[in-house]
Amino acid sequence: MKKGGFRLTKWICNDKGVLRAVPQMERAMEVKEVLLKDDRLPAKPQTKQGFLSMVSSKYDPLGIIAPSTIQAKIIFHDECRRGIGWDEQMTEHNRAAWRQWLNDLPHLSQVRIPRCYHPECANPITTVQLHHFCDASQQAYGAVSYLMITSGDEAHSTSFVCGRAKLASLKQQTIPQLELGAAVLAAKADKQLGKELELQIDRSVFWRDSMITLQYIRNIERRFHTFVANRIATIHENSNAEQWRHTSSNQNPTDDASRGLHGAELKTIGQRIQRRFLTLQMETRR
Template identity: 45%
Template sequence: MEHIPEEDRAVEAASKSLLETDSAEKRVLGILWNVSSDTIGVQVQDMRKPATRRGILSATSSLFDPLGFVAPVLMAPKILLQQLCQLDLGWDDPIPQHLEQKWIEWTQALHHLQDFKIRRCYKPPGFKAITSCQAHYFADASETGYGAVAYLRMTDIEGKTHCSFLAGKARVTPLKTVTIPRLELTAATVAVRLDAQLKRELEVAVDSTTFWTDSSTVLRYIKNRTSRFHTYVANRVQVIQQHSDPGQWRFVDGKSNPADEASRGVSVEKFLHRSRWTSAPEFLWKKEEHWPVDLNLPVQLDQNDAEVKRPAIVSVTSTSEKNPTDRLLLQYSSWYRLKRAVAFFLRLRRLLKAKAERALSALQTRTAAHDGSRSSASSTSANEKKPNKKGTAARADQPTTPALLSVEEIDDAETAVISYVQSQSYKEEISRLRGMQNVKCSSPISRLDPVLDQNVLRVGGRLGRSTQAFESKHPAIMPAKSHVTDLDLLTPNHLLLLRAGPRLPPGAFSDSDNYTRRRWRQVQHLATEFWRRWSQEYLQTLQHRQKWTKEERNLQVGDVGYHRRQERS
């Protein structure tokens, strides 16, 4: 009480001292506060729990340690629980004997933890005005756990130095195997987040912050700004670089790192007598020239590092311009217009081919006549040139071409387009069918039992014996990802069947078909229900009624009526 000014003391405190109470220890937020010595301790409850996962978890959770005063001691039961999880034991199953012996030894030594005391005030008695206040964070990791611890280093005007424990964190490693460099980086992330939390809560102005780690790999990751890391490392490096500066990170050897106790855990006896957890490492009590020398690490990382993303090697092959046929197919967004365009091209090809055949035939005739008689060839050539000048004899033998396309020409164009698209997607299948071989089972269309009909792949199977139309029995096979396939027109058949294809067999369908596993019966029932509602609810609204469009009263007795009698002639 002598440290509290008299004007800030309560009225009751002037007449009654806190030391006059029954007990000098008070419970504050689950921890023990000794008022007489102004120290904080840990309350140890009864640990007589069954040696099961449930009992161990209950006993471990009963120790309330929000600031991590005894975090290294609590690592032993946490590691034990993780081992039990790996054995896939139930909550109330008995644990193996060797693990049970470890649990018994830990619980028997735990009562000594009541002797643990730590000063509540960061500034010791007799400490003069503070000239320097620094925050130091240590991070470390091992195969069993990782953690971080924070200290406040103060220097007064007389040059005296004092280090106080701020907070600590200790966690077990995940069940999934993680490399040591990744765990070291995770511990560094815990230290950075602990720094952000303490700076929000501390009422002391901190002049500088220093982070310590015994992993040179982590230091190189943090100081690197050019390499790209994998997701796990990249996310944690980003957090560290956002909340700290790379110049704040320094190297410390493992023997001088107090966070090593958080990563491996210590016994109660060692924690009370030979621990550096709450007292800070020895070099931190000395001047800065006695601190560990920082490593001069190269910033550039090795490209063979497992966490560094290797640059993707992309091989670009220069190809010529697209096939003219593909350009033609991509030019149209309508299936009908595409067929008309292809039909005109096929007509042009047919005309050019016929013209070339006529020219070849004429050339052969002139060659034969030249071999027989040169004079006869000269007179024949003169007679042929005269009609050409008028432009009538040369076109007399040419067949007249109609301006409009015929149905046969459009059908031929459709067959040509389908055959070309199939040849681009199913080269191997067409080649095997032409060679009188079956399609491989690995082919995506092998289950369709494909057949080749006039250079068009069609669906085979037993439908060939039915009496349906040929297009319904053997529809053409088209690739799913093709521009031509996307040009298929949207018809009522698509809306009713939810796909393009032949009509399903007719039949009687009911509401119970909605719950059957046969999809075609579900679709047919929906189609039947659609047409029923369409004819009953929508079709009638399209009919214009000529009579009784207005509401009128019924005929009553006494109304004058008009009767018209039709006379017979």
């Protein structure tokens, strides 16, 4: 641009090495430089307000570290059940759990996830599939989505797309009800990804380990009460009953999001995903 007579100014970058290569007068003057240290976390009061501020500061739009953040939200949920004020001290048990969660955060910098959707070895592409897994526990529920690309020689390439985890309601709900909530997340994720991904999706498959939920989804004759009926309607609006399949609990990756993982455990999430890719490929062939 400079050779063409165009002088670019007001540079800003989140990489310090890049920014050092830009003369001071060419940088954006109104932006302040914030020095962040990996080994230091901002001090927050040990209250509901301080804890929520800390959890909300974790920017994770793709849900890669959802198993870690949901663990923190479960602690917050427990404090909400106590009905205490925002500025009251948390219980000693939950403060200890919070400290443990904070100590685990540095491990997140070591999380590595393969994100390439379309490797060169997958040419020419014959089919593109989305596979969604969902699961629920008494405390939380979630869904995770994978993209599977099949090439002409029947080789499969599978990659993580996104995940999402939500807390269960403070109002007591049954596991089947929470499982339906997880299925709704998966169905909505499929619709959203179909719009956002710049790929022609040939097939979408939904996996879960709850036979009760599958029976709910496949039953089109029986009338259900409002809670169940509304969620089944949303699932049917975004998917077909034939797309839903059963998988074993130990092969369901969403188990991590519904129950949570420590930061040290999350370090191995890349390897865990790779192992599940192999299982996914074998189950898809059935």
